Every structure is written in structure tokens, then in C-alpha cells.
Amino acid sequence: MKIKNRIVLGFSLILSVLLVWYLFVxxxxxxxxxxxxxxxxxxxxxxxxxxxxxxxxxxxxxxxxxxxxxxxxxxxxxxxxxxxxxxxxxxxxxxxxxxxxxxxxxxxxxxxxxxxxxxxxxxxxxxxxxxxxxxxxxxxxxxxNFKVKIKGEVTSQEAFVAYINIKCVLQEKAQSLIMRDGDITGFLRIHNIKIIGRPYIEIVNWDLDKEKLVFNYCFPINKNTQIIEDSIVKFKTLKAVKGLGASYFGSYRTSDRAWFALRDYAKENGYELENTPLERYLANPFDGGDELTWEAQIVIPFKKK
CATH class of the missing domain: 3.30.530.20 (START domain)
Known part of the structure; x- marks a missing residue:
């Protein structure tokens, strides 16, 4: 077989394979x-x-x-x-x-x-x-409707808190907070326990595949507060967390968009993150106003770099 014919045959075979791949594979x-x-x-x-x-x-x-x-x-x-x-x-x-x-x-x-x-x-x-x-x-x-500003490595503040545990799907985090807010604020009001700072949510477990959350809804109180035994409201010290931080501005319904931004930042910069974000809400949505002025501080702990 001449070299020219071999070249033509070779190209024909390549084109045939590509055509089969394009049409059927x-x-x-x-x-x-x-x-x-x-x-x-x-x-x-x-x-x-x-x-x-x-x-x-x-x-x-x-x-x-x-x-x-x-x-x-x-x-x-x-x-x-x-x-x-x-x-x-x-x-x-x-x-x-x-x-x-x-x-x-x-x-x-x-x-x-x-x-x-x-x-x-x-x-x-x-x-x-x-x-x-x-x-x-x-x-x-x-x-x-929102903005995210990456801060890099940060450390949260330690706080003594009263908290309740909540389970929900990721998309219903804010609705779950609203529905359960009265459980904890009502308890604190009845027992004359003063809230001394802005609330946190501490993610205990974030199931990435099922998009489900287990988290604690926390309110800072005086560390000398007498602990009252209750089946729903618990007390503990929220320890300081070192991790990657961001400020989120917008409706708290979508504050998890800051989590995603931090995950991308971590991949690019060699961090391995825990699936346990910590959020602190600096505004009260019940007061209304421009949502873009509502700030949440986010920290996601990292395992290593």
C-alpha cells in the first residue's frame, strides 16, 4: 500500500472514530x-x-x-x-x-x-x-441582593451562651431560626436572663450530599448566670474558633453563600475546611431596613494548610 493511501486510510479511521464518538458516545x-x-x-x-x-x-x-x-x-x-x-x-x-x-x-x-x-x-x-x-x-x-467580603484567617470570640438545637435542610435555615426564635428568647425573658450580645449559629454537622444541617442557635449571656435545667434550652461556653473568615451583607436567608465563597477560597489557597461554619448576626431582621446593611460574620474552621 502506498504511503499516500495509508495516510488517507489513517485519516478516514480517525474521522470515523470521532464521528462515532460525537454521535453515540x-x-x-x-x-x-x-x-x-x-x-x-x-x-x-x-x-x-x-x-x-x-x-x-x-x-x-x-x-x-x-x-x-x-x-x-x-x-x-x-x-x-x-x-x-x-x-x-x-x-x-x-x-x-x-x-x-x-x-x-x-x-x-x-x-x-x-x-x-x-x-x-x-x-x-x-x-x-x-x-x-x-x-x-x-x-x-x-x-x-448580597455581598461577601473574604477576610482570610480570623479568630472568633469566646462567649458563654444559651442555645437550642435545630435540624433542617440548608435552604430552610433562616425559616427555622424564625420559627424557633421564640423558644429561646421566651425562655430567657421568663427567667430574667439578659442577652448581652448578638446571636450566633454554630453548625454542628453539615451534610454536603443531603444538604442537611444540625446547628445550635445561641445567645450570649453573662457567664455567671445560674444554669437552669431545661429539656430544650441548654448552656455552654462557645469556644473561640480559628478559621477562614468573611463578612456577609444581605438577607440572612442566603448567608450560606458566604460559606460557598470560603470553600472556593480554601481550595485555591490550600486550606482544608471543617464542615462547621460559625455565624454571628450583627443586625436584627425583625427591625427591617435595607437588607444590604445586615451584616453576618462567618468563620469556618480549617483542619490544616
């Missing part, structure tokens, strides 16, 4: 990428909240098939006879930017979409571009 029909100025975890939470809105507004039902470490989520979307898969991958770029890659696959028309989407403005392609652009714009608008 490649995970998505079409991929859309964009960058956004926030943490990977904030994008992750935004996807889940956006999916709930899509169900309400467009009757699109999203089911999570797989998720990982707040930087990957795979969903199936069903609307009538249409079935889609969305693979969202969030990549840390720097302490203020995340790159998002969205792989999209239509389960009933996959091969057709792969043949047409790269070259033509098909309804599939136009609809997916519009959908992801709308998601990005919605997330951009949401990001205007």
Missing part, C-alpha cells in the same frame, strides 16, 4: 458555557431554585440524577413528551468568578440535534440558548 447534544462573578456553590443553589421556578412557570419538572460537592449537578427535565438531560459543571476561576459549562441532551432527538445544532439555528438550539441566558440573567439579578 458524547454525553451532550449541545454545550453552552459562561462565566459569572460568584462562587461555585452559589451557582449550584441557583440551579436548584431556578428549577423550582421552571416547574411553576413553564411546567418543566426537574429531577436530580446526580450531584457532587456543589460543583456538579445532573438533572432530567420532563415536559409533556419532551425529555432532556442537563449536566451543569461549575469550575472555580478565581475568588470572584466561576465558569459554568452546561451540557444539554434531548433524549428523543439526540442524533438529529448533534447533526444540526453546530451548523443551524434549530428550535432546539435557540430554545436552550434562551433558557440558559435567562438563567444567567436571573442569577445576576439575585447577586445584587
Amino acid at each position: 458524547k454525553e451532550c447534544d449541545y454545550c453552552i458555557s459562561f462565566e459569572i462573578k460568584t462562587s461555585t456553590g452559589t451557582v449550584f443553589q441557583g440551579i436548584q431554585e431556578w428549577s423550582n421556578v421552571q416547574l411553576k412557570n413553564d411546567k418543566e419538572r426537574y429531577t436530580i440524577l446526580e450531584k457532587r460537592n456543589f460543583d456538579f449537578i445532573r438533572q432530567e427535565m420532563v415536559k409533556g413528551k419532551t425529555k432532556m438531560e442537563y449536566n451543569w459543571e461549575m469550575k472555580y476561576v478565581n475568588d470572584s468568578t466561576t465558569k459554568v459549562n452546561v451540557g444539554i441532551k434531548e433524549l428523543n432527538h439526540s442524533i438529529y440535534n448533534r447533526l444540526t445544532a453546530p451548523f443551524f439555528k434549530t428550535p432546539f438550539k435557540e430554545e436552550q440558548i434562551k433558557k440558559i441566558v435567562d438563567f444567567r440573567n436571573g442569577l445576576d439579578n439575585f447577586l445584587k
